Amino acid sequence: MATDLRTTNEEFSMTRFWAGLEQKVQVTQPRKNTNLGKVGVEDQFFTSLQLTRDEARELALDLFKFAEGQEQEAV
Numbered sequence: 001m002a003t004d005l006r007t008t009n010e011e012f013s014m015t016r017f018w019a020g021l022e023q024k025v026q027v028t029q030p031r032k033n034t035n036l037g038k039v040g041v042e043d044q045f046f047t048s049l050q051l052t053r054d055e056a057r058e059l060a061l062d063l064f065k066f067a068e069g070q071e072q073e074a075v
Contacts, residue, residue: 019050026050 002017005025012029028048051059065071 022052024050024052025056 002015005014005016007014012027015026015028017024017026026048028046031045031047062071
């Protein structure tokens with residue numbers, strides 16, 4: 001069973017679900033219209049990311065560093 005989670009941003013949604021023996025979160029965002037006003041078939045799809053709790057924690061830390069201007073470039 002999946003559960004929708006509250007977010008602070010209307011640009012994406014989050015859903016918690018069970019994947020085998022662990023819980024995951026799916027972050028979903030509608031694809032942006034890149035056809036300069038024309039609605040194409042590709043605009044009916046979504047972009048999503050599925051993460052375990054550990055993966056979500058690691059990504060959150062990396063995103064926080066980016067938000068604070070403390071990101072490091074990969075060489």
